[in-house]
Amino acid sequence: xxxxxxxxxxxxxxxxxxxxxxxxxxxxxxxxxxxxxxxxxxxxxxxxxxxxxxxxxxxxxxxxxxxxxxxxxxxxxxxxxxxxxxxxxxxxxxxxxxxxxxxxxxxxxxxxxxxxxxxxxxxxxxxxxxxxxxxxxxxxxxxxxxxxxxxxxxxxxxxxxxxxxxxxxxxxxxxxxxxxxxxxxxxxxxxxxxxxxxxxxxxxxxxxxxxxxxxxxxxxxxxxxxxxxxxxxxxxxxxxxxxxxxxxxxxxxxxxxxxxxxxxxxxxxxxxxxxxxxxxxxxxxxxxxxxxxxxxxxxxxxxxxxxxxxxxxxxxxxxxxxxxxxxxxxxxxxxxxxxxxxxxxxxxxxxxxxxxxxxxxxxxxxxxxxxxxxxxxxxxxxxxxxxxxxxx
Amino acid sequence: xxxxxxxxxxxxxxxxxxxxxxxxxxxxxxxxxxxxxxxxxxxxxxxxxxxxxxxxxxxxxxxxxxxxxxxxxxxxxxxxxxxxxxxxxxxxxxxxxxxxxxxxxxxxxxxxxxxxxxxxxxxxxxxxxxxxxxxxxxxxxxxxxxxxxxxxxxxxxxxxxxxxxxxxxxxxxxxxxxxxxxxxxxxxxxxxxxxxxxxxxxxxxxxxxxxxxxxxxxxxxxxxxxxxxxxxxxxxxxxxxxxxxxxxxxxxxxxxxxxxxxxxxxxxxxxxxxxxxxxxxxxxxxxxxxxxxxxxxxxxxxxxxxxxxxxxxxxxxxxxxxxxxxxxxxxxxxxxxxxxxxxxxxxxxxxxxxxxxxxxxxxxxxxxxxxxxxxxxxxxxxxxxxxxxxxxxxxxxxxxxxxxxxxxxxxxxxxxxxxxxxxxxxxxxxxxxxxxxxxxxxxxx
Numbered sequence: 001x002x003x004x005x006x007x008x009x010x011x012x013x014x015x016x017x018x019x020x021x022x023x024x025x026x027x028x029x030x031x032x033x034x035x036x037x038x039x040x041x042x043x044x045x046x047x048x049x050x051x052x053x054x055x056x057x058x059x060x061x062x063x064x065x066x067x068x069x070x071x072x073x074x075x076x077x078x079x080x081x082x083x084x085x086x087x088x089x090x091x092x093x094x095x096x097x098x099x100x101x102x103x104x105x106x107x108x109x110x111x112x113x114x115x116x117x118x119x120x121x122x123x124x125x126x127x128x129x130x131x132x133x134x135x136x137x138x139x140x141x142x143x144x145x146x147x148x149x150x151x152x153x154x155x156x157x158x159x160x161x162x163x164x165x166x167x168x169x170x171x172x173x174x175x176x177x178x179x180x181x182x183x184x185x186x187x188x189x190x191x192x193x194x195x196x197x198x199x200x201x202x203x204x205x206x207x208x209x210x211x212x213x214x215x216x217x218x219x220x221x222x223x224x225x226x227x228x229x230x231x232x233x234x235x236x237x238x239x240x241x242x243x244x245x246x247x248x249x250x251x252x253x254x255x256x257x258x259x260x261x262x263x264x265x266x267x268x269x270x271x272x273x274x275x276x277x278x279x280x281x282x283x284x285x286x287x288x289x290x291x292x293x294x295x296x297x298x299x300x301x302x303x304x305x306x307x308x309x310x311x312x313x314x315x316x317x318x319x320x321x322x323x324x325x326x327x328x329x330x331x332x333x334x335x336x337x338x339x340x341x342x343x344x345x346x347x348x349x350x351x352x353x354x355x356x357x358x359x360x361x362x363x364x365x366x367x368x369x370x371x372x373x374x375x376x377x378x379x380x381x382x383x384x385x386x387x388x389x390x391x392x
Numbered sequence: 393x394x395x396x397x398x399x400x401x402x403x404x405x406x407x408x409x410x411x412x413x414x415x416x417x418x419x420x421x422x423x424x425x426x427x428x429x430x431x432x433x434x435x436x437x438x439x440x441x442x443x444x445x446x447x448x449x450x451x452x453x454x455x456x457x458x459x460x461x462x463x464x465x466x467x468x469x470x471x472x473x474x475x476x477x478x479x480x481x482x483x484x485x486x487x488x489x490x491x492x493x494x495x496x497x498x499x500x501x502x503x504x505x506x507x508x509x510x511x512x513x514x515x516x517x518x519x520x521x522x523x524x525x526x527x528x529x530x531x532x533x534x535x536x537x538x539x540x541x542x543x544x545x546x547x548x549x550x551x552x553x554x555x556x557x558x559x560x561x562x563x564x565x566x567x568x569x570x571x572x573x574x575x576x577x578x579x580x581x582x583x584x585x586x587x588x589x590x591x592x593x594x595x596x597x598x599x600x601x602x603x604x605x606x607x608x609x610x611x612x613x614x615x616x617x618x619x620x621x622x623x624x625x626x627x628x629x630x631x632x633x634x635x636x637x638x639x640x641x642x643x644x645x646x647x648x649x650x651x652x653x654x655x656x657x658x659x660x661x662x663x664x665x666x667x668x669x670x671x672x673x674x675x676x677x678x679x680x681x682x683x684x685x686x687x688x689x690x691x692x693x694x695x696x697x698x699x700x701x702x703x704x705x706x707x708x709x710x711x712x713x714x715x716x717x718x719x720x721x722x723x724x725x726x727x728x729x730x731x732x733x734x735x736x737x738x739x740x741x742x743x744x745x746x747x748x749x750x751x752x753x754x755x756x757x758x759x760x761x762x763x764x765x766x767x768x769x770x771x772x773x774x775x776x777x778x779x780x781x782x783x784x785x786x787x788x789x790x791x792x793x794x795x796x797x798x799x800x801x802x803x804x805x806x807x808x809x810x811x812x813x814x815x816x817x818x819x820x821x822x823x824x825x826x827x828x829x830x831x832x833x834x835x836x837x
Binding site for chain 2: 005134135136141150151154159160161163166170171173174178179181182183184185187188190191192194195196197201202203206207209210213214215217252377
């Protein structure tokens with residue numbers, strides 16, 4: 001009972017209020033990994049995540065001296081390796097690290113760091129530090145290059161379309177929730193699905209897209225009931241977004257790229273509690289997401305990557321916070337990663353105007369993900385050649 | 393019609409239809425949909441009674457102050473934030489006092505696409521919108537010159553970062569590539585040199601000042617012309633370049649008439665456009681009363697943008713709506729007004745359409761029919777469609793005609809009728825409306 005066709009008929013028949021299937025049956029109901037195309041979930045930490053308090057060099061005296069109120073010591077940090085530890089709120093990610101599924105890539109950035117939110121985010125979004133043209137994003141171009149599915153890409157960024165997801169050919173939908181993919185009035189379904197004609201002119205692409213939309217709506221409704229994703233993840237904004245992502249992955253084998261926002265990291269003032277809450281949400285939601293994927297046997301298909309428009313300054317400011325900085329660590333999560341800490345701790349004796357100096361160009365991260373995970377030629381997406389990084 | 397036949401016939405196709413041509417419901421709806429955002433029954437009838445020539449005269453002449461009450465609260469709306477400003481603009485489009493003015497403002501917003509996500513100042517965005525509303529129907533030159541000094545544009549394309557000795561090429565690049573000439577008619581050196589001509593702006597308080605000390609007034613060579621070129625000099629060079637007239641003619645004809653207009657039509661309209669000093673109103677005046685505009689392959693050739701679809705539907709239904717809810721619905725279909733995804737604006741047509749977008753369109757239609765989500769504030773959403781007959785297939789026929797969806801494919805009409813027949817009579821009208829608004833046909837204009 002594992003063919004995709006049988007799954008689709010099962011989903012189409014499940015009303016939205018069906019009781020949660022026990023895991024074993026939900027598992028049996030999902031398609032075989034014949035459609036095992038890899039999925040990227042990119043999580044934006046919007047505002048500029050303080051990398052130094054995320055992946056903490058707790059044995060570095062300079063770190064403690066630069067941050068009298070904010071520094072986190074060996075007694076609290078969750079140890080990774082080599083004198084580095086995770087922020088204490090990130091228990092969920094520590095567990096993934098111990099399971100070999102978390103890769104930390106140190107000091108990721110680009111030459112000539114821009115400390116303006118909009119400008120630096122444009123650079124991360126377009127994949128081009130020399131950003132003379134803010135026209136399309138690296139994921140939008142990637143979605144354009146993926147094989148012929150209606151909608152390979154989805155954006156869950158709280159309204160608005162992030163430039164990263166703007167392509168030249170395809171449009172990726174911006175979703176608030178599954179309701180945006182689900183037909184509210186099911187009586188419209190036969191009106192679309194029963195139509196046999198092949199019209200000409202604009203009606204042709206409209207009817208085609210409507211048919212796909214109705215079928216996706218049915219599968220998504222079925223998958224929501226079958227997976228119970230919403231119940232398995234935290235009820236924070238990030239948790240709900242990852243639950244939506246999980247359901248779409250389960251329902252739609254053509255879904256390949258997700259952009260998910262987790263914002264609020266611009267911690268200029270009284271950083272300690274705010275940052276802890278954001279990181280706790282991140283760790284718990286990502287951990288629950290990974291668990292739920294595992295329960296549905298979908299985990300091998302998914303790579304999750306975090307990024308932020310910049311890190312923050314080494315020295316804390318006068319308001320128990322930190323200001324805009326430069327390079328910071330990226331986190332990559334999933335069975336496919338080579339777990340561990342990649343790269344040495346930031347050298348706090350050799351700063352770039354008070355900020356962490358970059359060692360890994362962010363485009364290398366993108367190129368690695370494109371070539372080694374998504375199977376898309378990086379040179380077609382990003383100008384220039386970028387050596388791969390060993391986290392995949 | 394063969395290409396050769398078309399070339400010979402272009403003069404004929406672009407001639408105004410004779411006085412003997414009578415508008416009917418279908419052609420009146422087509423005209424009012426393209427030149428504005430559609431119209432309720434009474435306005436369509438008025439157009440029919442008045443005749444094509446007089447109706448186009450009115451559309452092109454417009455109204456000097458079509459939205460006086462809204463104008464009074466414009467600054468208040470902007471002060472309340474970008475969502476309120478978008479709602480203010482939607483309220484103007486819903487009201488329809490000068491349809492062509494509003495439609496052109498939407499066109500220019502897509503052309504000089506500027507997003508408040510970076511500008512972060514609804515007051516600046518209102519200022520830019522006012523330029524589109526005031527200058528959008530005249531010659532292109534005043535509009536372009538205004539855009540080069542517009543505060544929202546200066547923020548958006550880094551005008552304030554562009555200084556003598558440290559040029560920022562952002563505005564110059566998009567000026568050539570998107571706003572005027574188009575790709576292939578200039579080179580990198582033109583962009584670099586032109587960028588120097590646009591230096592000199594500084595933000596002071598809530599406005600921009602031009603500081604000669606920051607302006608690079610040295611020798612420059614742009615598009616083959618050498619001299620101590622200032623911003624207006626570069627803009628004049630762009631205006632005079634034939635590629636600009638071509639680029640704009642194409643965009644206007646695609647937006648108002650047909651997504652793939654025949655080359656001979658473009659050529660003829662472009663010639664006139666150049667001869668009139670790039671006069672947008674006069675181009676549309678000729679286009680909207682031409683034989684070609686009412687040709688069978690032009691009517692119903694476009695895919696409605698979210699703004700056209702939602703506002704057009706609400707106007708046809710003569711609904712009273714919460715403009716904020718309408719703006720939100722339009723954004724939900726992929727068109728966040730005042731926040732375009734990039735300076736390219738919206739590609740339109742098929743770019744609006746994918747599976748999730750169609751589901752969103754169907755959900756929006758269902759919400760309108762149910763009077764939900766504050767899209768229809770009071771009364772029966774079907775009230776403007778005529779009192780419903782008792783025979784269900786007749787309701788379907790009547791509503792389809794009123795919505796401009798007739799003739800429906802017989803199996804579609806039959807499926808709707810069959811589903812609705814099971815409902816009680818009071819439930820039927822809204823259900824028919826919801827079904828019709830959910831059809832892919834509803835997105836065609």
